Amino acid sequence: xxxxxxxxxxxxxxxxxxxxxxxxxxxxxxxTLQNEGENTWSAFDVVGHLIHCERTDWMPRAKIVxxxxxxxxxxxxxxxxxxxxxxxxxxxxxxDEFARVRSENLAELRALNLQPEDLDRRGRHPALGVVTLSxxxxxxxxxxxxxxxxxxxxxxxxxxxxVGPWNAYLGVLQCGGHSSP
Amino acid sequence: xxxxxxxxxxxxxxxxxxxxxxxxxxxxxxxTLQNEGENTWSAFDVVGHLIHCERTDWMPRAKIVxxxxxxxxxxxxxxxxxxxxxxxxxxxxxxDEFARVRSENLAELRALNLQPEDLDRRGRHPALGVVTLSxxxxxxxxxxxxxxxxxxxxxxxxxxxxVGPWNAYLGVLQCGGHSSP
Numbered sequence: 001x002x003x004x005x006x007x008x009x010x011x012x013x014x015x016x017x018x019x020x021x022x023x024x025x026x027x028x029x030x031x032t033l034q035n036e037g038e039n040t041w042s043a044f045d046v047v048g049h050l051i052h053c054e055r056t057d058w059m060p061r062a063k064i065v066x067x068x069x070x071x072x073x074x075x076x077x078x079x080x081x082x083x084x085x086x087x088x089x090x091x092x093x094x095x096d097e098f099a100r101v102r103s104e105n106l107a108e109l110r111a112l113n114l115q116p117e118d119l120d121r122r123g124r125h126p127a128l129g130v131v132t133l134s135x136x137x138x139x140x141x142x143x144x145x146x147x148x149x150x151x152x153x154x155x156x157x158x159x160x161x162x163v164g165p166w167n168a169y170l171g172v173l174q175c176g177g178h179s180s181p
Numbered sequence: 182x183x184x185x186x187x188x189x190x191x192x193x194x195x196x197x198x199x200x201x202x203x204x205x206x207x208x209x210x211x212x213t214l215q216n217e218g219e220n221t222w223s224a225f226d227v228v229g230h231l232i233h234c235e236r237t238d239w240m241p242r243a244k245i246v247x248x249x250x251x252x253x254x255x256x257x258x259x260x261x262x263x264x265x266x267x268x269x270x271x272x273x274x275x276x277d278e279f280a281r282v283r284s285e286n287l288a289e290l291r292a293l294n295l296q297p298e299d300l301d302r303r304g305r306h307p308a309l310g311v312v313t314l315s316x317x318x319x320x321x322x323x324x325x326x327x328x329x330x331x332x333x334x335x336x337x338x339x340x341x342x343x344v345g346p347w348n349a350y351l352g353v354l355q356c357g358g359h360s361s362p
Contacts, residue, residue, distance in 0.1 A: 004343035008209045012336070015204055022199040023329075028189045128346040135345035142344050145337040146353040148204075152330040155193070159323045162185035164316035165309040172327040174359035178352035 004134045006114060009141045013106060016144040017099035020047060023151070025095055032091055036157045036177070043151045047094040048082030050147060054101040056081065058140045059108055065123035065133045066112070073124040109137075153177065185315045187295060190322045194287060197325040198280035201228060204332070206276055213272055217338050217358070224332045228275040229263030231328060235282040237262065239321045240289055246304035246314045247293070254305040290318075334358065 024032055024043055035042040041049070061074045086094065112118075119134035156172040167173050205213055205224055216223040222230070242255050267275065293299075300315035337353040348354050 004340070005209075005211065008211050011209050012212060015208065018203040019200055022203045023196055027196065028186075028192050030186065030189050031193060125346070128349075131345055131347070135343065135347060138340050138343035138345075139347040139351070142337050142340045142347070142351050142353070145333045145340075146351045149330055149333040149337070149353040149356065152326045152333065156323050156326040156330070159185070159319050159326075162316065162319035163323050164312055164319075165306070166312070166316060166320040166323070168309075170320070170323050170327045171359035172323070172330040175330065175356060178355035 004119070004138045006119065006134075006137065009137050010106060010109070012141045012144065013102065016050075016148070017095070017102050019148065020050075020151070021095050021099065025092060030158055031155050034154075034158050036154055041150070041154065043154055044091050044094065045082055045086065046147050046151050046154075047091065047098055048086035048089075049079075050144070051094060051098050051101055052078070052081040052085045053143065054098070054105055055085075058136070059105045061123070061136055062109070062112075062133060065121055065136065066118070068123075070122050070124045070130060073126045076126060150177070185300070185319045187300065187315075187318065190318050191287060191290065193322045193325065194283065197231075197329070198276070198283050200329065201231075201332070202276050202280065206273060211339055212336050215335075215339050217335055222331070222335065224335055225272050225275065226263055226267065227328050227332050227335075228272065228279055229267035229270075230260075231325070232275060232279050232282055233259070233262040233266045234324065235279070235286055236266075239317070240286045242304065242317055243290070243293075243314060246302055246317065247299070249304070251303050251305045251311060254307045257307060331358070 024047070032043045035045070057077055064072055064074055089097075114133070119132065119137070121133045122130050123133065123136070125131050153172050153175050156170065160167060160173055163170060163173075205228070213224045216226070238258055245253055245255055270278075295314070300313065300318070302314045303311050304314065304317070306312045334353050334356050337351065341348060341354055344351060344354075
């Protein structure tokens with residue numbers, strides 16, 4: 001019943017940096033630096049968050065599962081960790097950095113040469129409890145998609161007034177976001 | 182109060198084909214050919230729909246506004262027009278075709294050399310009533326974003342089970358879509 005296929009996950013993870021690069025690089029700041037209101041993120045912030053996750057979440061947690069199993073819960077994740085990550089950088093720099101750290105992490109993942117039985121290994125999430133390595137890696141890919149979903153929504157928000165009566169037809173403008181803490 | 186800036190719109194419209202290309206080309210069919218259930222679209226279908234819109238919606242309607250103003254309502258739009266558009270084609274062919282027709286349409290848009298007063302010109306939508314050329318062009322860009330939002334959601338849906346307990350944290354998996362007829 002496990003739908004997870006590691007090659008499919010890697011295929012997607014490989015493409016996200018180029019996707020965001022094609023969408024965002026040199027785009028006017030109206031699209032990239034504006035957010036959806038107080039305490040929300042811009043597309044720029046999202047790229048910073050993705051970099052922060054590369055450094056502190058996915059591969060570090062995968063290594064905790066492989067080394068300690070369920071005995072050592074993952075450390076807490078700082079949802080505002082991108083703030084220091086973004087400090088003093090341009091969007092172009094963040095896009096370059098995301099591509100680099102993602103590529104390094106995928107090289108490390110491939111080098112683990114994970115077998116099906118490895119994917120069943122269990123770790124402990126501090127809030128969610130027991131999780132498998134398979135679930136962690138699938139989440140890495142789905143997390144890229146959740147932020148692509150968010151970026152398209154943040155950007156569309158900037159045209160909420162400009163589209164006039166068409167706002168009723170544009171699904172993305174009906175999406176209020178679905179973030180969990 | 183009109184937030185619409187034509188250069189910003191063109192900047193975004195220019196990038197969408199390369200964005201979808203970076204995300205989807207040569208990606209395993211798990212991601213590109215599966216949908217969200219009966220009567221829903223796959224990422225492949227969405228690219229076909231975007232091509233169909235290039236041919237029948239945006240620039241054709243812009244020309245109706247410029248030529249006839251409010252006197253001639255736009256024709257109806259076929260939401261399933263992509264079916265014939267996609268027939269017998271690979272995703273790679275559709276991505277190539279989308280890039281080509283988008284590029285042609287943007288060349289045509291630029292050649293119109295629209296001035297601010299042109300953007301205020303009014304046309305008639307069969308259901309929405311009076312709309313401006315500015316609103317039509319802003320909607321062209323926001324429509325790209327609504328389908329990028331949809332594609333990320335369709336793709337994430339394929340990993341709904343694979344992510345295990347993380348599904349509670351992934352906003353895109355809480356999104357049920359927001360399509361209007």
